Amino acid sequence: MSNPPNGARHAQGMATRRAVLGDAHVDRAEAATTEFDAPFQDLITEAAWSHVWSRPDITARERSMITIALLAALGHDEEVAMHVRATANTGATRQDIREALLHVAIYAGVPAANRAIRIARKTFAEMDAQAAQT
Incomplete structure (x- = not known):
């Protein structure tokens, strides 16, 4: 039940x-x-x-940065993309996400950060393309 x-x-x-x-x-x-x-x-x-x-206690922007870093460190690629898209609503900038992923590289490993950077770049490109169509 x-x-x-x-x-x-x-x-x-x-x-x-x-x-x-x-x-x-x-x-x-x-x-x-x-x-x-x-x-x-x-x-x-x-x-x-x-x-x-x-x-x-912390802002949505800060939560976005933390969440993306944790998801990247754990290799949850679909969730990384979803939360990168959510930055349009949370106020986290592309520079914020870059900084969070630099932390991932140091504290969780370069391969995890490299994968997440590729996902973020692809997601940002999709967001840009969608914005250009509207």
Whole structure:
């Protein structure tokens, strides 16, 4: 038996998730949610987006930098790209991301940073192309 979402916590998490990732991304994720993975979606909405991302102690920009560095260090390529795209909403600049990835090179290894830099470059190019079309 799964736990139902906590109303206020879920609402706060969903608002933060939408603010960071954008409505289109969250709408796609919600539309793709199945009975099997609905508890996981509730977990990340409440734990990551409400408990962590909604905290007031650091900015969304700083959270972006930390998150991208951690995801890069762990080799979570799809998540790196998703959070690089989210920088359009968090205020983290390309220079911020470059600096975070330099830290990855030193503290988690050059191969991890090299891979993440390639992902960031590709993602930024896609973002630029999309912006040029609008």
